[in-house]
Amino acid sequence: MTSTHRSAEQHSDVLRVGVAAGVGTSLELYDFTIYGTAAALVFGDVFFKTGDAWLGTFLSLTTFAAGFLMAPLGAALFGWIGDRKGRRTALTGAFLLMGLATLGMGVLPSYAAIGVSAPIMLVTLRLLHGVARGGENAGAAVLAIEHAPERSRGLYGSFVALGSPVGTILANIAFALVLFLPDEDVRDWGWRLPFLVGGLVLAVGLWVRRGVAESPVFQKMVADESHDGRSRQPLRDVIKTHWRLILQTAGINIGLTATTFTLVTFMLSYATAGAPEGLGLPRQEIVNGSLLGLACHAILNLVSAWLSDRIGRKPVMLAGVLLSLAAALTMFPIASGGTVAAVNTAVVLGFSATGVLFGPLYTTFAEAYPREKRQSGVGIGYHLGAVLGGGITPMIANRIIAGTGDPLNVGYYLAALLTLSLLCLLPLPETAPARLAKRAKPVGEEADALPR
Incomplete structure (x- = not known):
């Protein structure tokens, strides 16, 4: 086999890993988004019957939050396994549990x-789903990045x-089709x-x-002849x-996830x-406006990561x-225009800005941690945020609007x-090899966190 053929085959294998990692995250966000959409639109009626419809929506959104609360536990569990x-x-275990x-x-x-057994069982499944989410996205990111050139x-x-965004788009398409049914059937x-x-x-x-295949970095850890390169704890x-x-x-991820899930879930309700x-x-x-915003988000994920x-x-x-901060302060003033066009403009603006931030995020986090505790570190930090x-x-x-009646206060909360x-x-060290190659001094541990 020629070197050209070997190079093409290796590139194909790495591309397959990237696609496979993305499929898992698509299922993760598909699942989370259909849950969040259902919580915003119907779970208040189906599982949480109260005399106050807005309170019923609030109760269903608390079960949405419960999945996030379990994700750090899942990150710890599947991080140890990884x-x-x-x-x-x-990844296999997390993916099966999630589905x-x-x-x-x-x-x-x-x-x-x-x-009352119905909401109890719903919350139980939601908690298990959160555990699975804690292992899926961090593990998929580490696997893809450790395979990548x-x-x-x-x-x-x-x-x-x-x-x-792909998983969220699929979820929105699924619910967009469902919403063609009469409200009672929905x-x-x-x-x-x-x-x-x-x-x-x-x-x-x-x-x-x-x-x-298993990550080559992990294989190197296992094959290390001088000592077991894997951390025992x-x-x-x-x-x-x-x-x-x-x-x-965690702090970097707080603002990103707050803004994106406000757009995905709260803005809908x-x-x-x-x-x-x-x-x-x-x-x-x-x-439909959310679908357009998510498409912009996906495109900017790729562009910003490539950049x-x-x-x-x-x-x-x-x-x-900085773009996301500006979007947070302008989304609700725009949306308060009260028209479909105004809301959809705000949604597209918010998704586009967060797409720039999200594109390089997983790679930045993975490059910052040493290999033997990388999946645990990325998972715990990401999911705490x-x-x-x-x-x-x-x-x-939901409570800000219930208490103040002014949606602009939600934008101020996101901006904070x-x-x-x-x-x-700001204090996070640069980790991109192209940028580090221009430096004269040796690369430190954080920058050299992905040895081959």
């Missing part, structure tokens, strides 16, 4: 059928980031269809991942030696709920967080979290 037993082993939990939600009886890590890491059985389709996504993901070790980096990772809390707009047209391989991770991410950002923000936004993200990003 750092000790292999990235591929951890099965989604299928379970699709067949749950309603409150009207079995009473050195100077294309940002681009390949973005395949995992790209899975988020509440009675139509909402179940996207959850059941999650089983098909699970099967496709398992098929795509069936031939993916990676979670304890990464907390002990890199706790500042974990807090920085705000735009479609009746007055005085909401704008009373048609659901179908708002969902980060050439000019550095930090300049791109700094631009992303996700809990404090995306997990509770839709619920907080993005300011925290900016402060955490």
Whole structure:
């Protein structure tokens, strides 16, 4: 075999890993988004019957937050498996748990059928789903980046980031189709269809991942002849030696996930709920606007990740967080115009800005941690930020409007979290090989965290 053929084959293998990693994240966000959409639109009626419709929506959004609360536990569990037993082993377990939990939600009886047992079972499945999410995205990112060519890590890491808007787009398409049904049918059985389709996504993901090899970095750790390169207690070790980096990772992710899940989940309930809390707009047209925004988000994921391989991770991410901050302060003034066009303009603006920040994010985090505790560090840091950002923000936004009646206050809340993200990003060291190659001094541990 010629060197050209070998190079082409290796490139094909790495590309397959990137696609396989993205498929898992697509299922993760598909599942989370259909849950968040159902929580915003129908779960208040199906599982949480109260005399106050806005309160019922709030209760259903608290179960959305519960999944985020379990994700750090999942990150610890699957991070240990990934750092000790292999990235591929951890991913398979997380992926199966996630898909099965989604299928379970699709067949749950309603409150009207079995009473309080229905929301209890829903919350239980939601908690299991959160555990699975904690292992999926960090593990997929580490696997893809450890397979990637050195100077294309940002681009390949973005395949995992790209899975988020792709999965969310698929979820919105699924609910957009369901919303063609009469409202009564949507509440009675139509909402179940996207959850059941999650089983098909699970099967496709398992098929795509069936031939993916273990990370070469992990294989090198195992094959190290002088000592076992794997940390025996990676979670304890990464907390002990890199706790500042974990807090920085969490802080950077807080503003990003708060803004994106406000757009994915809360904006839908705000735009479609009746007055005085909401704008009373048609659901179908708002969902369609979300699809356009997510498409912009996906494109900018790829562009910003590609750019980060050439000019550095930090300049791109700094631009992303500043654009997201500006979007947070302008989205709700625009949306308060009260028309479909105004809301959809705000949604596209917000998704576009966060796409710039999200593209290089996984690669930046993975490059910052040493290999033997990388999956634990990335997972714990990312999901701590996700809990404090995306997990509770839709619920907080609901209460902000209920308490103040002014949606602009939600934008101020997001801006405060993005300011925290900016402060955490500023001291983070640059990790892109192209940028580091221009330096005269040797690369330190954080910059050299992906040895071959």
